[in-house]
Amino acid sequence: MVKRPQGEPDDSCFQFVEEMLPVLEEGQIMVKVIWLSLDPYMRGRMNDVKSYTAPMQIGDVMVGETAGVVVESRSQHYQKGDCVTVHKGWQRYIIVDDDEPRVMKVDLANGTLSAHLGVVGMPGRTAYFGLTEVGKPKPGETLVVAAASGAVGSVVGQLAQVMGLKAIGIAGGAEKCRYVKETLGFDDCLDYKEGDLAEKLRVACPDGIDIYFENVGGDVTRAVAPLLNPGARVPICGYISNYNATDISQVQTPFDILKTAKHVPEHRFFVVTEWQNQWQEATEKLGQWVNSGKIKYRESIGEGLENAPELFRGLLKGKNFGKQLVKVADE
Numbered sequence: 001m002v003k004r005p006q007g008e009p010d011d012s013c014f015q016f017v018e019e020m021l022p023v024l025e026e027g028q029i030m031v032k033v034i035w036l037s038l039d040p041y042m043r044g045r046m047n048d049v050k051s052y053t054a055p056m057q058i059g060d061v062m063v064g065e066t067a068g069v070v071v072e073s074r075s076q077h078y079q080k081g082d083c084v085t086v087h088k089g090w091q092r093y094i095i096v097d098d099d100e101p102r103v104m105k106v107d108l109a110n111g112t113l114s115a116h117l118g119v120v121g122m123p124g125r126t127a128y129f130g131l132t133e134v135g136k137p138k139p140g141e142t143l144v145v146a147a148a149s150g151a152v153g154s155v156v157g158q159l160a161q162v163m164g165l166k167a168i169g170i171a172g173g174a175e176k177c178r179y180v181k182e183t184l185g186f187d188d189c190l191d192y193k194e195g196d197l198a199e200k201l202r203v204a205c206p207d208g209i210d211i212y213f214e215n216v217g218g219d220v221t222r223a224v225a226p227l228l229n230p231g232a233r234v235p236i237c238g239y240i241s242n243y244n245a246t247d248i249s250q251v252q253t254p255f256d257i258l259k260t261a262k263h264v265p266e267h268r269f270f271v272v273t274e275w276q277n278q279w280q281e282a283t284e285k286l287g288q289w290v291n292s293g294k295i296k297y298r299e300s301i302g303e304g305l306e307n308a309p310e311l312f313r314g315l316l317k318g319k320n321f322g323k324q325l326v327k328v329a330d331e
């Protein structure tokens with residue numbers, strides 16, 4: 001990152017830099033990156049604002065998680081050919097100490113290499129912990145989730161169904177809504193871009209809303225808030241509709257909106273890393289649901305690291321359809 005964005009991050013915010021790879025030191029591995037994950041949180045890290053973690057500095061490698069293969073090893077714990085995920089940014093090759101917490105071995109029994117950046121990776125775990133730990137679901141309840149065809153939302157709604165809840169999705173456009181209903185099996189999915197969302201929600205949720213899994217904020221939250229039941233829970237995962245705001249301190253956040261609800265819900269922001277000590281267990285559970293067909297997923301794949309900025313801009317405005325990935329190299 002060579003410049004902080006004002007609004008949408010244009011090409012002048014990024015610079016593609018090539019340099020010689022250093023020689024490995026004892027205890028290090030070199031990873032050839034196959035997949036780069038693009039995630040909405042990256043936009044927040046480009047601002048000079050401290051949120052749950054420190055902002056990036058000008059000149060830093062763009063943050064991000066990648067999945068790849070160990071091509072050289074001077075470690076006791078990793079061998080050439082091992083598949084790993086590494087949280088070391090938008091890079092083609094990554095050299096990392098084997099004891100860094102942000103490198104994890106991938107067990108392909110739980111899903112494909114790319115799935116470890118999506119459905120059985122960070123977004124899948126976000127859905128799982130956000131729903132179970134903050135949403136506290138009970139069978140028979142009604143759950144609403146927006147960005148329902150996306151990486152987190154698609155897993156939230158399918159898990160809700162596994163747990164015996166009624167799942168109502170919200171998504172942008174007829175094609176995404178059809179997929180959420182017909183392929184993912186949600187009870188319904190409403191197109192917020194068509195308008196009249198508040199009325200459509202009222203019809204789709206005759207018993208009110210017990211859990212609203214917050215991914216987008218803004219007008220969607222305003223439409224949901226009046227329908228929240230007494231005792232409702234709102235895991236605040238993110239509010240992507242505000243991420244490109246030129247001054248994020250001026251936006252009305254979900255916290256501001258929910259405070260004014262008739263029945264103010266139990267709500268809090270959470271970050272998936274709260275449950276880091278249970279990641280392995282969650283990955284295995286998600287892998288079982290995927291392998292048994294209870295959780296389905298789709299990926300939105302772009303080619304080439306040099307195209308990451310454009311794909312990232314697309315993600316922030318819903319051009320992706322499923323988990324956004326960049327294919328950096330062939331497996």
Ligand code: NDP
Nearest residue numbers: 040147150151152171172215216238239240241271272318
């Ligand atoms: P998605 O795969 O869902 O992609 C983002 C989607 O957001 C787009 O496809 C688009 O879907 C939707 N969107 C974009 N702009 C708007 C808008 N103005 N109004 C409504 N919807 C919009 O991304 P993720 O699943 O990776 O992330 C979803 C949310 O979860 C984000 O807010 C993210 O920050 C958060 N998150 C939080 C984590 C945590 O630990 N707290 C971890 C991971 C993610 P559509 O076309 O349907 O509008």
